[in-house]
Amino acid sequence: MQYKTRQFTINEQALSVVSHDGKKCDIRPKTCQLLLVLLKNTGKLVTKKQLLAEVWNTSVVDEQVIFQSIKEIRALFGDHTVIKTLPKQGYIWLPKVVKQTAPFDVTVFERTPYLFLLLFIISIVGGYFMLNERWLGKKSDVLAGSIVVLPTMNLIEGHDHSWVRLGMMDQVIQRLPSHSEFGILQTDYVLEVLDRAKAPIDNIDTQHINTIFNVSGAELLISTRLSGSPHDYQLSYTFYHRNAQTQGVLFSSDTQVLVDKLVNEIHAVLGATPQTSSNYYHRDFESEMLGAAIDFRLNNNYRAAKGLLETLVLEDNQNLTAQRLFIDTLFNLQDYETLEKQLEEALPIAKAQNDPLELIRLTYFQVLRLLQLDQVEQAELLVLEAFSLAKRHHDWLFMAYLTDLKAHIAITRGHLNLAAAFYRETMSYHRVLKCPVGESSSWINLGLVAKKQNDLHQQTLAFTQAKNIAKQRGLHNQLAWIEQLENK
Missing domain, CATH: 3.40.50.10610 (ABC-type transport auxiliary lipoprotein component)
Structure with missing residues (x-):
């Protein structure tokens, strides 16, 4: 394993430090071991007792050896501030640290020149394709x-x-x-x-x-x-x-x-351009009561969550997070009368606050309620409106959810081929997020459409794809759902 920090590379196996220009630095083994302990605990306090136990575990020494090594490390990096000293407590390594798997030992290449030649050729070919990606305009430096x-x-x-x-x-x-x-x-x-x-x-x-x-x-x-x-x-x-x-x-x-x-x-x-700094933050989650309500929801105790969220909304109806969680909780409790009143209150607030993400989510709940009431025409118009907003803001998750609703509407109208196309589109959005649950669910829905079309081959193929993803990712709830559908 090796660690990179401040343009230096520290190799754990070789106990070596190499500067950015490839020069090997002069460092004592014990000092390098102490440096490695600090790097492995970046941003955390490392006590003197811990350093003595990990670096000088086979020797009886006093704390002076630590002071000497700390002094050598600061001299090596040419910066006293890389290590913060907490008097009578210990030390904290401050700069950013990147942990990487160490490269092959050079002696491997000395012993196997043909392997070296092969890897050299591979690196040239790989470099060629990487350059071509840049020439073709691909954003290879942006994380996907x-x-x-x-x-x-x-x-x-x-x-x-x-x-x-x-x-x-x-x-x-x-x-x-x-x-x-x-x-x-x-x-x-x-x-x-x-x-x-x-x-x-x-x-x-x-x-x-x-x-x-x-x-x-x-x-x-x-x-x-x-x-x-x-x-x-x-x-x-x-x-x-x-x-x-x-x-x-x-x-x-x-x-x-x-x-x-x-x-x-x-x-x-x-690899993204920073947005303009802003002093404005939503502070919706800065509430102990909201934290407790979320804990109740995670434990499926929606009745307890309802009381807390209702109180929060009454105290501050501008808290859209509390509004949305309250609405979702009402859905789970099937309290539709209160739900409709809450949606009527929350939607105008989201529009007034110009909060597109919350507006998308609240509209999604509104569509779900309209579909329950068989008001399909109105639901479809709202889905298209919310999807356009989600697309504009690259809200991939709700682009997927809303397209899923488009598929549901297509099924209610008997347009099964259109529904299948929507489910494939849904899958494409989940793939941007590389979400295995979303992709697996899309395959399951494609299987259900194939079942309605009496296409046993496509049904089996879709369920198999869903099952493979669920098995690979350990999605036990998805597996149980697929097995239940297959048994039917």
Whole structure:
């Protein structure tokens, strides 16, 4: 394994440090081991006791050896500030760190010159195609797929920061751009993903990361931890890619400035142009009551959630997040009378606030209710209106959901071929997000259309495709649904 930071490459196996110009730096093995411990814990406090235990575990030494190694590291990097000292506690590595699999040892090529020649040819051919991609105008430097911002782990005691877990996550999501190449999963959908992955929203650790990648199809996961004390905050972050990870830490006396700094770091990773900085943030999630209501919903306790959300909406009807979650909760409780009144209140607020994402979601609920009432003509007009808005803002998830509703409307009118075309279109939007649940569900719906058309071959083919995706990604609920349909 090797680590890159401040234009230096540190190789864990060779205990070596190489500068950006390829020169091997002079560093003692113990000092390099200490550096590696700091790099592996970027943004986190590493105590002196931990350093002694990990680096000098076979020797009896005093703390002076740590001071000497820290001094050597600062001299090597030519910057005293790369390591923050917390008196009587320990040290924190501050710069960004990229973790990568170490390349082959050069001795392999010395022993096998033909292998070296082969790999050289492959690299030339690969370089040719990469250049052609650029000549053809492909945006190879822009990350593709879906981006999942995870709840922020709050390590600050007291109720004043209870909003951080979901609030900071939601603020980051709001500041990220919509894009034709990737999709930013919105907060409530991230919570659905975590529920599928059986990952607790208040304590997501590394053992959950692979599962979240599998069930979400994400290309990038963003994990954050807020620590420190009020007006002396530090936000450590990890960007999880499928084959690498980047870590860093940010400091500020203001949580909003931390959000701005983190968003700038994410923009750099995405290869997207940063949006103009704004001091305006939705603060819908900065509520302890809303957090409790979400916990109830995640545990399917919709009655308890209803009471809290109703109180929130009465106190602040401008909180569109609470409005939408309240409406969704009313759907689950089949309280349609209250639901219709709430939609009448929430939709004009979303339009007045010029909030396209919330307006799309509220319209989606309105369409569902109209279809329940068999008001298909009105429902279809609203679907087209909401889809146009979703397309304009690259809201891939709701482009998929709304196209799914188009397919449902086509089925009610007996236009089965059109419905199948809509389900294939739905699948294409889920594929932008690389969402296995959405793609699997689209195949299931295509199978159901084939069943209505008495096309056993297409039905079997579609269910098989759905099942393969569900098996590969460990989607147990999808598998159960497919097996139930096959048994019918």
